[in-house]
Amino acid sequence: MVDTGTPRPGGSGVGRRRGGPRRSSYGPTVVTPSAPAPRRSSRDRTTGPHPAPPGPPRRSPTGSRAPVRRAAAAGGLRLATTLAVLVLTTAGAGHAMLTGLEAGIERVDVFGGLPDRPRDGDGMNILVVGVDGRDRITERQRTRYRLGGAPCHCTDTLMLVHLSADRDRASVVSLPRDSYARIPAHTDPVTGRHRPAHPQKINAAYAEGGPRLTVRTVEQLTGVHIDHYLEVDFTSFMKTVDLVGGVRICTPRPLRDSHTGLDLPAGSHDLSGGQALQYVRSRHVDGDSDLGRMSRQQQFLAALLRRVTDSGVLLNPVKLNRVASGLLDSVRADHGFGGDELVALGRAMRGLDPASSEFVSVPLDDLGHQVPGVGSTVTWDRAKAERLFRAIREDRPLAAHTGRRSPAPALVEVAPARIRVQVLNGTSAKGLGRRVDRELRAAGFATTGTPANAAVRDAGRTVIEYDPGWDRSARSLRAALPGSRLRPVAGRGPVMRVTVGAEHRTVRRVRVDSPRARADGSRGAVTGDQVDCPRER
Structure with missing residues (x-):
């Protein structure tokens, strides 16, 4: 019997506004792909994983190179870890504690000498960059959680976090790492040679010129002024999840991935650090590949924020210190992101919860845009992306906020x-x-x-x-x-x-549940309580 699902008959201070925002350019004109054919439901059996519904062939933005895919799979770790950094180290901690923690953060000169920057706006914009750090994983962890492969020391996650001027809202925008971009003209830091502007994937900016060129590329592409820079390693991720007592996620369908070892039946699950690692890395559980994985990362971020705000860790100085120390041990930041900024930010962020957070990915246009010498890239929907980043520049909400106590709908198949x-x-x-x-x-x-x-x-x-x-x-x-x-x-x-x-x-x-629509931005922004597990009433 096949479940067709069809009824049958009969049965740091706030930036100042110093002028209008600069409009950005989004690369070449692209061809919008034809609309995908409607998907048919698969056989509704419980004896094994449901096969991916048929659909039109789609080129993966990551290509077919295994090392690159492995690096991309770890992206959600930095998303979750960095959001925890922002919440755990700022929401109510004391000045003395934060000053001590700040001393352990490695500093990097990001903004010195940057030319042609967008105008500053209201609120605070933090560029989060995730880099591969599997060289710090133990052999036992490498084997148990299938973290094979050599570290690439590359950028595989880019995320723009906007904190509203009144600190009542946090907006998280995922920037796909294979996004088409024009890398600005710059001097190669290794050879000293001048490189003219050229087309590339957005994540190549880090390899070519480090954090400073990464910020320049993102500002040029989005028109958003970056106030702070955070670079995060995923090695402390499992320890952090365990220290906050685990994170609860829910899935309407079984999730199985032979590459990561993930094996979760449908329902709610309290994930330990190792299980959470598998969850955010998995990209072979359905036909949505990286887009489905990005969607699950958003769900994990919302669940992590819920756990942090509900668990009382923010009110326990000893536990907060242990957790924050573990997080900040793998962070690099700009020189201006210091203890005073963390304290001021913390006093304003105490009321944040999943309902006051919002998540979106840049709306995409072409998932297989070929660039000679670069390969397959993904291009943004120029009009929708401009509306998204204009809202960020103008400090406006990205999603409809219906109230912090409204129950979230349950995700179903x-x-x-x-x-x-x-x-x-x-x-x-x-x-x-x-x-x-x-x-x-x-x-x-x-x-x-x-x-x-x-x-x-x-x-x-x-x-x-x-x-x-x-x-x-x-x-x-x-x-x-x-x-x-x-x-x-x-x-x-x-x-x-x-x-x-x-x-x-x-x-x-x-x-x-529509992972692809949520991950590529086509459904628009959603609040954290919409992607988090619904609460029992």
């Missing part, structure tokens, strides 16, 4: 409109079946509209009966009914039967 449901009242409470039928229909499910009473009226826990051939649809329905349990019934057919128990409290909103 199958759209609720494609799930047929019959509701039975398993209690003596009058009208409960009709109420749940209306709530499920309001949440988008295809209820029959004819609720009835169950034969036995003493049910405690809500039960969902389903045909094993429709297990993905059943899991999607269970996500909308917190506390319910699944009961497979052979021959049941496509119509799920929900027997509502006395423990039922609410119907949770759900939405279809």
